[in-house]
Every structure is written in structure tokens, then in C-alpha cells.
Amino acid sequence: MQKEQHSEAVIYSYSPQGFNIDGNRVIGPCAVIPPAILQWNVGSFTDITIESLALFYMLEPRIEMLVLGTGGRVERIDAEAIAFLRKKGIAVEVQDTANACATFNFLSSERRIVAAGLIPPPISTALE
16 A cells, blocks of 8 residues: 555445445455455454454555444454554444445545445445
């Protein structure tokens, strides 16, 4: 990641199948690390561990904040994983996916060095 060449990513929509990020259709959970959009190998919030978060803390320059979207509602993430990221100097915000998308968009528009780990919401909360 290059801090000087900041590429503002925008999450346009989400659905139970995935996300529309900068016009790119992403199926399933994803990691948004501008300028990259990657598949994220988690099935649910219970799969969010120190190991699954590795791609977020191995970046240079280090991201300032990680926004985690846990699906249709806010879920409790493994406390050790959150503490590990905070020790690395990364603030963590855990929200339902709808609010996580909005938070990511807001922080990105402020040119903050932010990343997102997003799990698609269930059918009842999707906005396409």
C-alpha cells in the first residue's frame, strides 16, 4: 500500500451474495484494502481470528482502522484477535455490515488509511 497514492474505495451496495465496490462485483466475504479488493476466507464472524486478520496487520504503511462488518447484526469477535490488532496500533470497529459499509465509506472519504473486512448480511437486511 502506498500512502501517497491513496485510492478512495466506495462500497456502493451489498446483498446476501456479496458487494458492489467501485463497480466491481465481489461474491462472498471480502477484504477491502484500497486499492485492492480481496476474497476473505471466512464463513461467519466465528471465523474471524488472529490468523484470518493477518492480511490487515501485515500491510505497510499500517492501516489506521479496520472496520469489520459481521453480517446482519453486530457480533462478538474473539477478544484475543481484537487485542492483537490494537497492540499492532490498529483501531478496530465491529459493526453490522450495513453500518460497517457506511463507516468505511465515510472514513475513506476523509482520506484515512482504513480497511474493511465484510461478511454479507442475510437476506432480511440486504440493500441492493
